[in-house]
Amino acid sequence: MANVWGDLDLLLDSPSSLTVTSTARGTIKEKAGFKAAEDVVALRKAIEGIGTTEKTLVEVLTGRSNAQRQLICKAYQEAANRTLVDDLKGDTHGDFEDLLVALVTPPALFDCHEVIRAIKGPGTTEETLTEIFASRSNKQIKALSDAYLAETGRSMTHDLKSEVSGDYATTLLILAEGKRDESTNVDPAKAKADAKALYEAGEKKWGTDESKFIDILCHRSVPQLRQMKCVKSVPAYLAERLFKSTKGVGTTESVLTRIMVGRSEMDMLDIRAEFKKLFGCSLYSTIKSETAGSYGQALLKLCGEDD
Incomplete structure (x- = not known):
């Protein structure tokens, strides 16, 4: 548990994943000359033929952006009268099935399913929650929150509150609100004041004033936190x-x-x-x-x- 809190404490978020919405640092790009209908023909042939042609599934689904995969899903359902997810689940299994389903699921919904699994599994999986909430932008967290409500009929923060506790919970719930400062400007004077406040909340007192740590670490922008030297990317x-x-x-x-x-x-x-x-x-x-x-x-x- 201590190391999960440590990760949250140190990690929070990095400017690249917060402010860069382009795919400049990604390995998967939109495919030029993309035609959903052609991909659907290839996928159906791979799935409906004798023995699934897994190579085709890999080539098509890892060679398109998620937005393009969503268009494939729509075209597939229109052509086959079945969903691509159901056919993938029926035709593949194990880790390969999980990976293909992840590829064709909209990112916010995929995050939502992972959060549900982390909360509802035997014992809450704090590492998964840390990873998701500390590495998503405000926009991604909002989309995840909306997906969670649509999927379960409950608010995500409500469910998190019942599963996590202590300072870890306080931090996680602030991150789950998706209200981090996403600017890339740094105010050195503010960084100095924050560092001083953290020092006074921690070092100088009997017992530590965790609320001060949590407030500063969860609301400041990452470049601002870097200036205070307390964040890994x-x-x-x-x-x-x-x-x-x-x-x-x-x-x-x-x-x-x-x-x-x-x-x-x-x-x-x-x-x-x-x-x-x-x-x-x-x-x-x-x-x-x-x-x-x-x-x-x-x-x-x-x-x-x-x-």
């Missing part, structure tokens, strides 16, 4: 998450899938660079040695190339 944090998910006892596929799909259009290039810097090997080679089959092939496509 999201790509570095996610690189660590990926490393731990491949190096533990058995690979944690759900973490691999969530990060590789979720960041493929955002900052995968930065994550790859941090991974190499931190662990001395490339993310690509790590995925290659730790995963297999069509699941591994799809992850490698999302990773892009070897560093």
